[in-house]
Each structure stands twice: as C-alpha cells, then as structure tokens.
Amino acid sequence: MRMNEGDYVHGYSEREAERLGDQARTLTSLLHSDTRYPAGSRVLEAGCGTGAQTVILAKSSPDAEITSVDISLNSIRRAEARVRAEGITNVTFQAGDLFSLPFAPESFDHIFVCFVLEHLSDPGQALRLLRSLIRPGGTITVIEGDHGSAYFHPDSAEAKKAIRCLVRLQREAGGNALIGRELYPLLVQAGYADVHVLPRMVYVDASRPALVEGFTRQTFTAMVKGVRDTVLTRELMSPAEWEQGIADLYRTCEPDGVFCYTFFKATGIV
Amino acid sequence: MRMNEGDYVHGYSEREAERLGDQARTLTSLLHSDTRYPAGSRVLEAGCGTGAQTVILAKSSPDAEITSVDISLNSIRRAEARVRAEGITNVTFQAGDLFSLPFAPESFDHIFVCFVLEHLSDPGQALRLLRSLIRPGGTITVIEGDHGSAYFHPDSAEAKKAIRCLVRLQREAGGNALIGRELYPLLVQAGYADVHVLPRMVYVDASRPALVEGFTRQTFTAMVKGVRDTVLTRELMSPAEWEQGIADLYRTCEPDGVFCYTFFKATGIV
Numbered sequence: 434m435r436m437n438e439g440d441y442v443h444g445y446s447e448r449e450a451e452r453l454g455d456q457a458r459t460l461t462s463l464l465h466s467d468t469r470y471p472a473g474s475r476v477l478e479a480g481c482g483t484g485a486q487t488v489i490l491a492k493s494s495p496d497a498e499i500t501s502v503d504i505s506l507n508s509i510r511r512a513e514a515r516v517r518a519e520g521i522t523n524v525t526f527q528a529g530d531l532f533s534l535p536f537a538p539e540s541f542d543h544i545f546v547c548f549v550l551e552h553l554s555d556p557g558q559a560l561r562l563l564r565s566l567i568r569p570g571g572t573i574t575v576i577e578g579d580h581g582s583a584y585f586h587p588d589s590a591e592a593k594k595a596i597r598c599l600v601r602l603q604r605e606a607g608g609n610a611l612i613g614r615e616l617y618p619l620l621v622q623a624g625y626a627d628v629h630v631l632p633r634m635v636y637v638d639a640s641r642p643a644l645v646e647g648f649t650r651q652t653f654t655a656m657v658k659g660v661r662d663t664v665l666t667r668e669l670m671s672p673a674e675w676e677q678g679i680a681d682l683y684r685t686c687e688p689d690g691v692f693c694y695t696f697f698k699a700t701g702i703v
Numbered sequence: 704m705r706m707n708e709g710d711y712v713h714g715y716s717e718r719e720a721e722r723l724g725d726q727a728r729t730l731t732s733l734l735h736s737d738t739r740y741p742a743g744s745r746v747l748e749a750g751c752g753t754g755a756q757t758v759i760l761a762k763s764s765p766d767a768e769i770t771s772v773d774i775s776l777n778s779i780r781r782a783e784a785r786v787r788a789e790g791i792t793n794v795t796f797q798a799g800d801l802f803s804l805p806f807a808p809e810s811f812d813h814i815f816v817c818f819v820l821e822h823l824s825d826p827g828q829a830l831r832l833l834r835s836l837i838r839p840g841g842t843i844t845v846i847e848g849d850h851g852s853a854y855f856h857p858d859s860a861e862a863k864k865a866i867r868c869l870v871r872l873q874r875e876a877g878g879n880a881l882i883g884r885e886l887y888p889l890l891v892q893a894g895y896a897d898v899h900v901l902p903r904m905v906y907v908d909a910s911r912p913a914l915v916e917g918f919t920r921q922t923f924t925a926m927v928k929g930v931r932d933t934v935l936t937r938e939l940m941s942p943a944e945w946e947q948g949i950a951d952l953y954r955t956c957e958p959d960g961v962f963c964y965t966f967f968k969a970t971g972i973v
Contacts, residue, residue, distance in 0.1 A: 581858070582963070584851045586884045614856045617908040618959035628910065634965065636902045638887040689888035693852070693965070695904065 472496035474542040480549030484512025539568040554607035560623035579613030582695035595678035613697035625701025637692040742766035744812040750819030754782025809838040824877035830893035849883030852965035865948035883967035895971025907962040
C-alpha cells in the first residue's frame with residue numbers, strides 16, 4: 434500500500450498546519466543548520482508537505498534551484514502560499530507521486546527528504562527511485578523522527594501506551610513511526626555510498642523553556658493528541674486512560690519534568 | 704535501603720572488571736573529554752568502583768589533587784592497582800560510605816560522580832550530602848546512563864524484556880537504571896545552581912565498528928547478560944525467551960543493525 438491523502442496519519446487540518454509550522458521553527462537549527470547547497474545546484478525536495486521545511490531549505494540555500502514536490506495538491510497550494518509570503522523566489526512546486534516522478538535520470542545534484550519516509554510502505558523503493566534522479570557524485574539528505582526514542586520523567590505507562598497507539602496507527606496506514614533508527618541500513622541497501630547518520634537528540638528540561646513549549650507541548654504532545662478520536666473510536670485505549678496519558682505528557686513540562694526525543698539525519702552519496 | 708556489596712547488580716567478577724574497563728576506553732572521549740580540573744584543585748571522586756573512571760579523571764587533570772572513595776574495600780584495592788599500573792600519582796584512595804563521608808564541610812573544590820547514583824536508593828540525599836562538601840563556587844559533575852534510552856534495529860520484544868529485567872533487578876536492589884533522565888530535577892532539588900544537562904547519545908551502526916564491538920557487544924549486551932542467572936532462577940523469563948533476547952541484542956551488531964543508548968552528564972554549582 435502506498436500513501437494517499439486519506440491515509441496521512443496526522444490529517445490535514447489548520448491546526449495540523451500550525452503544529453508543523455511550530456515544529457519547524459523550534460527545530461530549525463537542530464535539524465537543518467548544516468544543510469547548505471551551492472549556488473546553481475539543482476535540489477529536489479521530495480515530499481514538501483505544506484512547506485514548513487521548504488522555507489528553511491530555500492532560505493539556507495538562496496542561490497540553489499529548488500524543486501519541491503508533494504502528492505497532495507492541497508499541500509502544494511499551501512506550501513506555495515507560505516513560500517510566496519516569505520518572498521522566496523528560488524522554489525518551483527510540482528504535484529507528483531514519489532514513486533513515479535516526472536524527471537529524467539540524474540536531473541538533480543541533491544535530494545532532500547524530511548519527515549516523508551515514515552509515511553511510505555516501501556521507503557527502500559522510494560530511496561532507490563530517488564537515487565536514479567541524482568547525478569553521480571550528488572547527495573541525498575534524509576531526516577526522520579523515531580517515536581520509540583521518546584522517553585520522559587515522570588515516566589507513565591499511559592503516556593507510553595498513547596504513543597504506541599500513534600505508532601500502531603501509522604503502521605496500519607502503511608508507514609513506520611520508528612523509521613529513524615533504520616536510516617543507515619535503508620540508505621546502504623538502496624545503493625548509496627558513504628552513508629553517515631547523525632542523531633539529533635532533543636533534550637528538554639525546565640532550563641530550556643522554548644523547547645518545553647515548542648517541542649514537548651506544541652510538537653510532540655500535539656501530534657499524539659491528533660490521533661485521539663481514532664484511538665477512542667477504535668477503543669485502543671479507554672477515555673480515562675487516554676486523558677491520563679495526555680495529562681502525563683503535559684506533566685513532563687512542569688519544572689521537574691524532562692522529555693527526550695531523537696531525530697535522525699542521514700546523508701549518502703551516489 | 705542503601706547499597707552494600709552484595710546488592711550491586713553488576714556483581715564483582717573479573718569479567719565485570721574487564722567489562723567496565725572496555726566501557727571506559729570506548730566511551731572516554733564521549734563522556735569525559737570536557738571534564739578538566741585546574742592545577743591544585745581538590746577533587747572528590749565519589750564512588751570510584753574499580754577505578755575505570757579514576758584513571759581517565761587523573762590523566763585529564765594531572766595537576767589536580769584527587770581523592771577517590773568507594774564503599775567496597777575490594778574495589779578500592781583494584782582501583783589502586785590500576786592507577787599504580789598507569790603511573791598515576793595524584794590520586795588518594797579511601798574507603799567510605801557516600802552517606803557518611805569523613806570529610807569536613809567545604810573540603811573540596813569539585814566533586815565527580817560517575818555511574819554511582821543509579822545504585823543508590825536515595826540519590827537526592829547523596830547529592831545534598833555531597834553539596835555540603837563543596838566550597839561555595841565549586842561544582843559537581845554527574846554522569847549516569849538510562850537503560851530506558853536503549854532502542855535498536857531490528858527491534859525485538861525479547862531483547863526489550865531482557866533489558867526490563869535488568870531495570871527491575873536494579874530497582875529491587877534499591878537503585879534506578881532509568882536515572883539519567885532525572886538528573887536535572889535531582890540536582891535542582893538538591894540545591895545546586897546553574898544546573899545544566901547535556902545528553903551524550905551513543906549511536907552505533909556498521910560504519911562505527913569500534914562502537915559495535917566496544918559498546919553494543921562488550922558493554923551493553925555484556926551488562927544485560929550479567930543478570931542471566933538471576934533472571935532464570937527467578938523465572939522472570941523462560942530460558943528460550945532469554946536466549947532469544949540476547950541473540951537479538953547481538954543481531955543489532957550485524958551490518959544492517961543499529962543500536963542507540965544515551966548517557967546524561969549534568970553539572971551544577973554550589
């Protein structure tokens with residue numbers, strides 16, 4: 434099964450677009466500060482969604498020629514509006530399926546893939562297809578999260594169960610919310626050379642209030658809350674258990690709380 | 704309950720001493736490279752064990768006056784032999800209980816505590832007592848692991864269960880194998896100022912063979928294997944389940960495997 438709009442586990446609401454925007458701002462430096470493409474290089478952003486990362490990518494590499502594609506026309510429209518509002522002019526948008534992109538082999542110097550593979554039922558095949566679009570010597574950069582990397586203080590069985598529900602629903606939609614830890618074998622098996630993975634751990638305690646708000650509350654907990662209706666309708670958790678789990682995630686935002694999560698950033702060469 | 708020799712979950716065998724030595728060598732740079740004490744400063748290493756960290760500490764701060772204490776006379780003897788074998792002369796050893804150390808208030812400029820709090824039933828009280836031994840303006844440095852930070856590819860229910868057995872046995876012995884994530888609130892509540900926690904994540908894939916061997920195999924998996932007899936005697940897992948769990952930990956050392964673990968390093972000021 435491949436992903437279509439209806440399967441996207443995070444949904445497409447306004448609030449979701451806001452959440453992705455908040456996430457992008459808080460994590461920009463951690464995830465993206467070391468990604469810069471030279472002037473004139475042809476860069477494909479494969480799976481741009483509503484453009485949260487597109488803006489960062491385009492600003493960091495203002496003289497690269499960026500092509501951003503997504504399977505959802507609705508997302509593309511929002512990404513275009515967002516990029517236009519920022520006065521960015523080096524991005525071209527195009528709707529398209531990652532598994533049948535309308536580009537000739539070796540059309541790009543570099544490909545950038547962020548928070549996309551987690552939603553695909555065959556990420557290895559996607560990486561192989563993308564490899565054919567990169568010229569020899571070009572690179573791929575992949576960034577993914579891993580919900581199994583989330584742990585916190587105080588610990589909570591209900592909060593962990595709520596997170597496992599999100600992982601399960603994403604798997605049922607054909608994706609893999611634990612994909613971050615797999616980037617190394619995925620890229621090696623897809624034929625990339627010099628594969629290098631650098632984990633980017635988000636560590637949050639009360640001495641880092643921007644992350645308490647921007648990551649623990651508005652990114653991670655908001656994302657878990659996004660599957661509430663499905664979890665309750667399908668009775669994966671009781672309403673009381675669910676509310677306890679969410680309350681316990683917020684509890685980690687108190688002055689004595691701690692929250693940990695790790696993103697994985699991988700690069701490979703063709 | 705406080706820790707005594709019989710309770711120490713890792714045991715005191717020769718193999719265990721080797722394991723701690725291997726661990727120290729592989730992780731030295733990750734954990735210790737930013738700990739340096741000035742010439743003439745009085746440093747207390749609280750809980751030196753068999754001296755694996757003592758050697759690193761003494762070499763990194765060759766002109767500091769280090770006092771290393773441990774509750775186990777047997778460990779002290781081995782630590783002394785190890786330090787002597789390295790030609791180190793700036794360490795004095797002393798047997799003593801962390802909860803009743805024979806030092807006057809404000810006797811030290813700095814205190815260093817590594818892989819110790821995880822074994823104590825009241826780490827907060829230990830941190831308060833240690834604080835009284837530090838002069839105003841002096842610092843504490845604490846390093847602890849967190850077994851709940853371990854995740855890997857391929858994932859394995861049996862390997863996770865084996866790790867949970869280790870966590871449970873350490874808790875039953877009065878300790879806490881998940882203490883790394885709690886260092887921030889523990890130090891703040893013990894009255895330290897400017898508490899700063901930096902996680903030190905160990906990410907292991909086939910491109911890092913020294914860590915595959917030195918960390919995944921010889922440190923983490925060896926540590927889990929150390930509780931085998933207790934787990935089987937108490938029937939916490941069946942022998943078949945246990946062997947599968949250990950085999951699955953070794954499986955993460957294959958070319959397509961990945962292993963993640965995070966240590967936490969905290970500093971605070973008096």
